[in-house]
Amino acid sequence: MTLFDRTLSQDAETPLLEVDGLTKRYGARIGCADISFDLWPGEVLGIVGESGSGKSTLLSCLAGHLEPGEGRVLYRGRDTVAMPEPARRLLSRTEWAFVHQNPRDGLRMGVSAGGNVGERLMAVGARNYGTIRAAATDWLGRVEIAAERIDDKPRQFSGGMQQRLQIARNLVTGPRLIFMDEPTGGLDVSVQARLLDLLRGLVREMGLSAIIVTHDLAVVRLLADRLMVMKSGHVVESGLTDQVLDDPQHAYTQLLVSSVLQV
Amino acid sequence: MTDQAYNFAYLDEATKRMIRRAILKGLAVPGYQVPFASREMPMPYGWGTGGVQVTAACLAPEDILKVIDQGADDTTNAVSIRKFFERTGGVETTEHTAEATLIQTRHRIPEHPLTEDQILVYQVPIPEPLRFLEPRESETRKMHALQEYGLMHVKLYEDIARHGAIATSYAYPVKVEGRYVMDPSPIPKFDNPKLSGSPAIQLFGAGREQRIYALPPYTEVVSLDFEDHPFEPSKADHACDLCGAAETYLDEVITDDRGGRMFVCSDTDYCTGRQAAGHRGRLSPEDAA
Numbered sequence: 001m002t003l004f005d006r007t008l009s010q011d012a013e014t015p016l017l018e019v020d021g022l023t024k025r026y027g028a029r030i031g032c033a034d035i036s037f038d039l040w041p042g043e044v045l046g047i048v049g050e051s052g053s054g055k056s057t058l059l060s061c062l063a064g065h066l067e068p069g070e071g072r073v074l075y076r077g078r079d080t081v082a083m084p085e086p087a088r089r090l091l092s093r094t095e096w097a098f099v100h101q102n103p104r105d106g107l108r109m110g111v112s113a114g115g116n117v118g119e120r121l122m123a124v125g126a127r128n129y130g131t132i133r134a135a136a137t138d139w140l141g142r143v144e145i146a147a148e149r150i151d152d153k154p155r156q157f158s159g160g161m162q163q164r165l166q167i168a169r170n171l172v173t174g175p176r177l178i179f180m181d182e183p184t185g186g187l188d189v190s191v192q193a194r195l196l197d198l199l200r201g202l203v204r205e206m207g208l209s210a211i212i213v214t215h216d217l218a219v220v221r222l223l224a225d226r227l228m229v230m231k232s233g234h235v236v237e238s239g240l241t242d243q244v245l246d247d248p249q250h251a252y253t254q255l256l257v258s259s260v261l262q263v
Numbered sequence: 264m265t266d267q268a269y270n271f272a273y274l275d276e277a278t279k280r281m282i283r284r285a286i287l288k289g290l291a292v293p294g295y296q297v298p299f300a301s302r303e304m305p306m307p308y309g310w311g312t313g314g315v316q317v318t319a320a321c322l323a324p325e326d327i328l329k330v331i332d333q334g335a336d337d338t339t340n341a342v343s344i345r346k347f348f349e350r351t352g353g354v355e356t357t358e359h360t361a362e363a364t365l366i367q368t369r370h371r372i373p374e375h376p377l378t379e380d381q382i383l384v385y386q387v388p389i390p391e392p393l394r395f396l397e398p399r400e401s402e403t404r405k406m407h408a409l410q411e412y413g414l415m416h417v418k419l420y421e422d423i424a425r426h427g428a429i430a431t432s433y434a435y436p437v438k439v440e441g442r443y444v445m446d447p448s449p450i451p452k453f454d455n456p457k458l459s460g461s462p463a464i465q466l467f468g469a470g471r472e473q474r475i476y477a478l479p480p481y482t483e484v485v486s487l488d489f490e491d492h493p494f495e496p497s498k499a500d501h502a503c504d505l506c507g508a509a510e511t512y513l514d515e516v517i518t519d520d521r522g523g524r525m526f527v528c529s530d531t532d533y534c535t536g537r538q539a540a541g542h543r544g545r546l547s548p549e550d551a552a
Contacts (some may be wrong), residue, residue, distance in 0.1 A: 123413030129489040
């Protein structure tokens with residue numbers, strides 16, 4: 001067995017992300033409490049729950065935007081809570097990606113589309129304009145933005161295009177793990193459907209692992225392999241997506257599933 | 264004539280000591296912006312309050328002071344700062360670069376090569392090169408600390424995308440000794456190569472923003488660029504119309520309302536010196552000598 005084979009098989013045998021007893025308190029109130037799960041390479045985990053259930057707090061703790069009070073988060077065996085900030089910031093612009101609900105939070109609105117996509121490349125040392133430009137053009141194409149819009153500012157884009165641009169900007173460095181906070185929030189349904197289609201394609205094609213926070217059950221039905229249901233900061237139910245949605249066990253999950261309007 | 268109501272060079276000794284400390288720290292960490300407790304000066308912000316404080320802290324009675332405003336010795340800013348130190352410090356002043364021991368400058372580096380016996384003080388409006396892309400001070404400090412300078416190239420990328428070339432022509436960002444990215448103050452990028460390896464001490468003072476940074480002598484200063492769009496110092500493609508110099512930075516002067524214009528050295532001392540030595544340009548008066 002060569003060294004390369006061994007790392008490969010190790011990669012497949014160890015989880016990408018191991019979360020153990022993660023707790024975040026805001027003073028006396030609980031943000032999220034005692035969360036534990038493993039995320040495997042290539043797996044998409046959905047986190048659903050009502051507003052204020054701690055979904056976004058959990059995501060921010062995982063992505064290193066918030067410091068959790070207790071618990072451990074291991075990324076490929078490295079503790080991301082204890083690791084020094086430079087290392088964590090390096091991770092977050094190379095191996096991780098974060099898609100915000102509001103594209104304004106994730107894009108630089110004063111910088112052209114090409115510059116937005118190229119920023120992560122330049123942040124990891126790309127210094128050739130032609131190469132950066134080519135990569136940006138390529139990625140705009142992959143998220144279905146016309147190449148001639150490359151020098152337009154994001155504020156000249158529609159909401160759906162801004163969201164696709166944000167995805168391109170995040171995926172250009174080929175991350176392994178992508179955090180998404182309500183990626184389809186605020187978009188109308190037909191645009192949502194196309195965005196989901198695109199995301200599903202990219203996740204499968206690049207073998208990405210993803211954690212998707214949403215309150216939209218249709219989104220997780222389409223994208224997620226596994227599902228966690230949160231309420232009041234706690235995970236009340238978890239399992240395979242179809243299993244949880246088709247045969248909900250916990251009272252809250254049953255309420256959630258039955259609240260969806262059938263058209 | 265020294266005005267006896269003031270301490271030598273206006274500032275009190277405790278303030279000068281505080282500023283000297285900041286300067287020493289700046290020299291020890293080239294390109295790093297050292298915060299200092301900037302004082303109110305008897306002139307408005309934007310007129311060089313940072314530079315004046317650095318000059319006051321460095322000035323000794325035996326110094327010979329020169330003040331430059333956009334290359335010129337005879338414009339408002341230069342004249343009033345020179346007078347200010349004549350009156351509060353009683354120091355000798357000059358317009359000749361070679362004679363000066365301390366030079367305060369607004370947005371130019373003199374054409375005449377500097378020496379190890381000279382200090383060059385720059386006036387800086389906005390010391391943070393990342394400011395226009397990242398408005399949060401807490402974030403820009405972190406970016407400096409962790410050397411996350413990708414954003415600076417985003418600015419240059421935008422230039423090329425919009426104009427086909429790096430159109431930034433002044434306040435062109437530089438990297439100091441491979442570590443800190445620094446705003447060289449709004450000097451034309453023509454002057455950038457002179458920042459590097461200069462035998463003189465270079466000090467930068469930003470009064471409103473309360474920052475001092477410095478380049479010790481012979482510091483390596485590299486202008487940022489792309490592999491396929493290298494840095495190019497640029498100037499107007501003419502020779503000086505008064506002294507004929509072809510290698511100096513030029514000002515364009517509109518002379519009438521029928522499209523008449525002339526190009527003259529922005530460094531007035533250098534230009535006068537060349538004219539005195541007999542050099543002539545396109546518009547020099549006939550047999551002026």
